[in-house]
Amino acid sequence: MQHDISDATVDVCVIGAGFAGLSAARALVAAGRAVRVIEARDRVGGRTKPGMVAGHRVDLGGQWVGPDHRRLRALAARHGIATEPQFETGAKLIEFGGTVKRYEGLIPAIPLLALIETDRVMKRIERMAAALSASAPWAAAGAADLDRDTVDAWLARHVRTAGARALMAIAVRAVFSAEPAEISMLFFLAYIRASGGLEPLISVRGGAQQDRFRGGLHALSEALADEVGRERLRLGRPVAALEQDAAGVTVHGGGEAPLRCRRAIVTVPLALLPRLQVSPPWPSLRQGLAQRSPMGSVIKCHVAYRTPFWRARGLSGEAVSDRGPFSPIFDGTPEGAGEGILTGFLEGEATRRFTARTPEARRAAVIATLTRLFGPEAAHPIDYAENDWLAEDWSGGCYAGLMAPATLTGFGPVIREAAGRIHFAGTETAIEATGYVEGALESGERAAIEVLAALNQDALNTVS
């Protein structure tokens, strides 16, 4: 059916009320545009989610904020939401090659040769990432060669000691919730480039795990939804189809009458795009990109104890293990709480192994890892909470979308390209802090600017 531009109900329809969708909507509302945000879940926040453990509010999804995440910090400041530093006083633990060791600072207690090689390879990776353009990593000299390799294949060729390879695999899992064999070397470097380095991605102080929000990160998505205006939000309404013609876009689904808009912004992860019926079909490279951008695999768990007993033993609560399945681990105790909480992840292959098991089996495996690392006191938690993101229908995995070899060079250049009147946001499309809430906010702002320019151009075209 052909529609006229005058029958548009709103200027812009935003699909998805995660941080990207809400940030786009906020900017459009501020510019005086009529906006509707349509969200499949019955809540805002997408990959952030509130939970409770031992009576304390915790984040079941995204949690930390880095020093450079200025948009997220500005949002918190506007709402008087304070941060607290991630607790890191004391020694860290590493389980490596069958033994558990304590260490202080950044240098883990592993054999010297492996340590020297890890340092060398980290520096090389930092240099390679810094040489890429953040907005067009596919255009770099040698990009095709890097995009032919998985991280695993590259490490196998360039790292000799098994210890350094194992340590790098722990870092890859921690950042991508994927195995090194799953992702392209070029994608790995581009993701690092977007956050200013690998060290900032894996660090607490000065890095992506530096601070948490009092009351949880999810509360900031609620604050952002308030800024957009609740009357503009439709929750529990999965969009099923987008029909585009010369004058606008008709949005179908969620048991409501079709909604007509001049422009749409789709913020769902690339992997979920094929679930939307679109007419006309997505441009072929967009379709190919969506088919080749799977999500990572992660289960996040919080384990509560009567006290943070590890602190009394001079431990920070931070730990990693090459055996798993629960690694990495951080002290997740909220400031001022009497109880202690250890927060950590099953990532990549470990998630795949445990997603189909019972919650009891997962809990037992998590506690077994904690007991090996922190001793017998860890065997007696008072509460446990988890969230399997691989099983979340409207995410399909987390933390973010990944790219296997030959994707970024073959399909990447269209990642931020509009398909007619449909524009794209979402942390996967971010130039800065891709994969993080900060990236989601940046992508929403960028898409809003793009749409405002397009709406102005549409208006000029109508007049002329």
Ligand SMILES: Cc1cc2nc3c(=O)[nH]c(=O)nc-3n(C[C@H](O)[C@H](O)[C@H](O)COP(=O)(O)OP(=O)(O)OC[C@H]3O[C@@H](n4cnc5c(N)ncnc54)[C@H](O)[C@@H]3O)c2cc1C
């Ligand atoms: C366990 C975990 C830990 C993390 N840790 C951190 C961290 O510490 N710090 C950090 O910055 N980031 C972290 N992240 C990543 C961060 O949460 C994401 O980068 C960010 O939330 C993505 O926002 P987004 O708006 O791009 O996507 P989403 O949040 O995925 O938003 C997309 C929205 O679209 C909706 N949707 C999907 N399909 C449809 C449809 N058909 N119709 C309507 N709506 C639809 C979804 O329900 C969702 O709400 C973590 C994520 C997880 C899961």
